Structure formats: C-alpha cells, structure tokens
Amino acid sequence: MSKAQHTLSRITELDRLGDPRLFKEFAYCGGAWQAASSGDVIAVTNPADGAWIGNIPSLSPAESRAAIDAAHQAFAGWSARLPQERTAILQKWHRLISEAQEDLALIMTLEQGKPISECRGEIDYGLSFIEFFAEEAKRTDIMGVTSHLHNAELEVWLEPVGVAALITPWNFPNAMITRKAAAALAVGCPVIVHPSKETPFSALALAELAERAGFPAGVFNVITGEPAEIVGEWTKDTRVRALSFTGSTEIGRLLYTQCAPTIKRLSLELGGHAPFVVFADADMDKAVEEAIKAKFATSGQDCLGANRFYIEQPVYEEFCQKFAERTAALTLGRGLDDPDIGPLMNERAVAKQIEHTEDAMSQGAALLTGGRIHRLGPLYFEPTVLKDVPETAKIMREETFGPVAALTPFTTEEEVIRRANDTEYGLMAYVHTKDPYRIYRLSRALEFGMVGVNRTKVTGAPIPFGGMKQSGLGREGSRHGIEAFANIKYICRDWA
Numbered sequence: 422m423s424k425a426q427h428t429l430s431r432i433t434e435l436d437r438l439g440d441p442r443l444f445k446e447f448a449y450c451g452g453a454w455q456a457a458s459s460g461d462v463i464a465v466t467n468p469a470d471g472a473w474i475g476n477i478p479s480l481s482p483a484e485s486r487a488a489i490d491a492a493h494q495a496f497a498g499w500s501a502r503l504p505q506e507r508t509a510i511l512q513k514w515h516r517l518i519s520e521a522q523e524d525l526a527l528i529m530t531l532e533q534g535k536p537i538s539e540c541r542g543e544i545d546y547g548l549s550f551i552e553f554f555a556e557e558a559k560r561t562d563i564m565g566v567t568s569h570l571h572n573a574e575l576e577v578w579l580e581p582v583g584v585a586a587l588i589t590p591w592n593f594p595n596a597m598i599t600r601k602a603a604a605a606l607a608v609g610c611p612v613i614v615h616p617s618k619e620t621p622f623s624a625l626a627l628a629e630l631a632e633r634a635g636f637p638a639g640v641f642n643v644i645t646g647e648p649a650e651i652v653g654e655w656t657k658d659t660r661v662r663a664l665s666f667t668g669s670t671e672i673g674r675l676l677y678t679q680c681a682p683t684i685k686r687l688s689l690e691l692g693g694h695a696p697f698v699v700f701a702d703a704d705m706d707k708a709v710e711e712a713i714k715a716k717f718a719t720s721g722q723d724c725l726g727a728n729r730f731y732i733e734q735p736v737y738e739e740f741c742q743k744f745a746e747r748t749a750a751l752t753l754g755r756g757l758d759d760p761d762i763g764p765l766m767n768e769r770a771v772a773k774q775i776e777h778t779e780d781a782m783s784q785g786a787a788l789l790t791g792g793r794i795h796r797l798g799p800l801y802f803e804p805t806v807l808k809d810v811p812e813t814a815k816i817m818r819e820e821t822f823g824p825v826a827a828l829t830p831f832t833t834e835e836e837v838i839r840r841a842n843d844t845e846y847g848l849m850a851y852v853h854t855k856d857p858y859r860i861y862r863l864s865r866a867l868e869f870g871m872v873g874v875n876r877t878k879v880t881g882a883p884i885p886f887g888g889m890k891q892s893g894l895g896r897e898g899s900r901h902g903i904e905a906f907a908n909i910k911y912i913c914r915d916w917a
C-alpha cells in the first residue's frame with residue numbers, strides 16, 4: 422500500500438484499447454467510481470516484464486463496509502424485479518462484454534500474463550455463464566408438493582439469500598467473477614466482488630460494462646484493496662448472507678472459520694491436485710496431446726491442472742519420451758505474442774516450481790526436460806518433465822500450480838486408484854483407456870468432483886463445477902449454481 426504515485430510512464434500497450442474507458446483505476450461501489458479516501462493505492466504490474474500497468478485504490482475497512490450498505494440497500498429493489506427484467510440486463514451485459522472481447526483480452530493478458538488466445542477463450546467461457554444464468558433467472562420455479570397432510574396445500578419457493586460476497590483469484594480474472602455473479606444476479610442477489618489485487622482491471626472492466634448494461638446502483642460492486650481488510654469486514658457482517666470464494670484451500674479454510682459466527686451460505690472452489698492416469702490400451706498419441714493440455718493450459722496455473730501422471734508400466738517409457746518431446750517444443754513468451762506458455766504470476770509461484778523440482782530430484786527423480794528459470798526473465802519457468810517421481814516427493818502431495826509435470830509408473834488398476842485417491846484434494850481426475858468396464862469402475866472409484874475420460878476439456882456453463890474433500894463445497898455453473906445464492910422456503914397453507 423502506498424500513497425506514492427508511480428513516476429514510471431504507463432505501458433504503451435494500453436494505447437491499443439479500442440475503448441479506453443474500460444481501463445479503470447477506481448473501485449466501483451453503489452454505482453459510483455471511487456478512490457480511497459486515504460489516497461492509498463496498490464500498484465499493478467505486468468508479469469511479462471514487471472512494467473507498471475496502473476494503480477487501484479486500497480480501500481479501508483470502513484469503505485469496504487460501505488459496499489455492504491450499498492448492496493443491502495439495493496437488495497429489495499433488485500430481488501423484486503421480474504425475472505424477465507433481470508434477464509434483459511444480464512443479456513445486455515453479455516452483449517457488451519462480447520463486443521469488448523478484444524479489449525478485455527488485452528487487459529487480461531497485460532495483468533495476468535497468459536497467452537492472448539487463452540484470454541479470448543476465458544472471456545468466451547465467462548460469457549457462457551451469463552448467457553446460461555440469464556435464462557435460468559426465469560426458471561427458479563415455485564414447486565407444488567403433493568400433500569401428506571389433510572386440508573393442506575404445500576409449496577416450495579426459491580428466494581434470493583441477500584447480499585453475496587464473491588472473492589476471486591488471479592488465474593481466471595474474468596470467468597471466476599461471471600460464473601458466480603451471473604448466478605447470484607439472476608436469482609436476485611446484489612454482489613460485492615473482491616478481485617485479486619494482482620488482476621483487478623479485468624474485474625473493473627466488467628463493472629464498467631455492468632454499469633452500461635443498466636444494473637441499478639449497488640447491485641454490482643467491485644471493491645479493491647488488501648484482501649484481509651476488505652473481506653474481513655464481509656465475513657463478520659450479518660447482512661452478507663452468502664460468500665462464494667475461489668482460491669487456495671488455505672484461504673478457503675480461513676474464510677470457512679471467519680464465516681462460522683454468522684453461519685453464511687458458503688461456496689468454496691479450492692485447490693486441485695489432479696491425477697492423470699494412462700492405461701496401456703489408451704490411444705497413446707491422444708493421451709499425450711490431452712496431457713499437454715491438462716498440464717500446461719494457463720501456463721500450468723489452473724486448478725484443473727494435472728500434477729501427477731500415473732502411466733501403466735508397459736507404455737511408461739513410450740509416454741515419458743513422447744510427452745517430454747512435446748513439452749520441450751512448447752514456446753514461452755509474452756502473452757501478447759501468443760506463445761504456448763506465458764510468465765508465472767509472481768516470484769512465489771516460481772519459487773514453488775524450483776522447490777518441487779529440486780525436491781523430486783533429490784529423491785531420485787530424473788529430469789527429462791526443463792527445470793530452470795528461462796532466459797526471458799525471472800517469472801518464466803521452463804516447462805518441465807520429471808520421471809520416476811517417488812510418492813514421497815512434495816509434487817506428489819501438494820498443488821504445484823505451474824508448468825512442472827511428475828511422471829510415475831503403476832502396475833494394477835487397484836494400485837492406481839488407491840494412489841490417485843490418496844490426497845486431501847478432490848477436484849478433477851483424468852483417465853485414458855479404451856476399456857468401457859474400466860471406465861465405469863474408475864468413474865465410480867475416483868474421489869473427485871469431476872472426471873474426464875479420454876479428454877481434458879470438460880467444463881462449461883451447463884456442468885456442475887466443483888470438488889470433493891478439501892477441494893471445496895458446492896457447485897458452480899449448471900442449475901446447481903443458483904443454490905449458492907438461494908434459500909428454499911416451504912409454505913404449508915390450511916385451506917379448510
């Protein structure tokens with residue numbers, strides 16, 4: 422936090438914005454753009470080269486509470502709107518975001534670092550939730566229940582819970598907001614969004630477009646600052662009735678505790694540690710291609726990212742060789758140049774790649790490719806493949822969240838199921854085999870919220886996204902996505 426303004430000149434890539442008004446250096450609260458009354462700001466830099474992009478206000482706890490006031494005031498009006506009216510505004514927001522896609526992708530690649538084509542893809546993904554929940558708004562039906570009581574008429578209603586706090590990470594700065602916000606807004610909840618301070622400009626651009634789409638003041642708010650201060654106000658306030666968080670399991674656990682005194686509706690999308698299992702009967706070339714996607718999308722910084730690769734013994738050497746060759750051919754570069762892999766988010770992320778690589782090698786793993794910081798700069802880590810990684814290595818136990826792959830052989834189906842499930846995480850698992858009975862068995866046996874069989878791309882607005890065990894609570898997307906923001910009310914009317 423600093424009052425000092427940067428003396429550096431702003432990066433020139435921002436001049437490419439077709440609509441410069443999408444780049445906002447203010448928080449958005451109660452329908453107004455807001456600086457911190459203290460003048461405190463947080464500088465945001467481009468991970469590609471450390472260049473300064475701009476500043477965001479570092480709002481105080483009192484200013485954070487003001488967002489609850491604004492959203493709470495807006496609740497009655499927003500929830501009383503006809504669903505068709507909420508749909509119309511969500512659809513207009515969708516159209517404006519579509520029209521601004523290139524600008525939004527530019528802002529995203531500058532602050533997040535990922536390849537520009539992945540940024541465009543994320544905006545499409547983000548849009549799909551707005552489209553889906555704009556329709557769902559009209560389908561939160563009242564249900565009649567066949568009565569088990571004499572002279573009674575029974576109904577079940579879905580009602581919006583109230584103010585919803587949405588806390589989102591830096592790896593998907595657009596879609597993690599729309600996946601939560603579209604569901605909450607559709608059902609009638611105003612939202613207070615706290616984006617990661619590393620990627621706030623994507624969120625603020627969404628706020629600018631939300632304002633243009635006609636959301637009433639206080640319905641969509643984006644509050645920037647230090648997370649513990651901002652979110653700490655939200656977790657303790659009884660007016661915040663739901664909290665939806667995407668981020669690390671560590672912070673998820675903290676928020677769970679903080680929300681306990683006020684018993685908030687909680688939805689947690691937390692870390693993953695996906696196993697990628699390849700049986701000897703799999704289509705090997707396809708398995709290698711899907712493994713590349715599962716490991717290196719979002720430069721490896723993806724909660725669905727495969728961390729541990731279990732390969733059946735007869736095809737182990739072949740998989741290792743082909744996967745390492747494909748990995749070595751991946752290109753690194755600035756997101757704007759659209760390489761395969763961009764820079765990592767920060768020094769902490771790079772330090773983790775080094776730690777996991779060195780730890781595995783010290784325990785006997787062999788390095789097939791990569792393993793070092795790339796000459797492009799301190800945040801670029803070479804895509805790395807480690808072979809013969811023992812179960813005791815950190816990379817087999819913890820989320821690496823970067824471009825390092827750990828490969829290990831297995832011999833039986835029972836063994837690989839046990840090893841894959843031996844983790845506190847349970848978000849995503851990948852399996853490659855042609856045996857249909859084995860597909861059924863693994864689909865049942867794997868303790869993960871999502872299982873991809875012979876493919877990597879599995880997500881989208883119609884599916885329930887979420888994890889088991891310490892990967893989270895609740896589901897986002899699909900009709901279940903509404904549940905995080907709705908109360909079920911039961912009415913029993915005597916008609917005699």
Ligand code: NAD
Pocket residue numbers: 588589590591592593615616617618648649652653667668669670672673675676689690691692693723724725820822848888892893
């Ligand atoms: P993080 O937990 O550090 O931060 C996530 C968000 O929490 C950010 O907005 C941050 O500002 C906020 N935050 C940080 N400290 C806080 C505090 N003390 N109180 C309140 N809020 C706080 O995670 P990250 O490093 O930004 O993101 C990477 C993690 O997110 C990985 O573990 C990844 O697996 C997970 N993730 C999960 C999903 C999913 O859907 N399951 C999707 C994307 C990322």
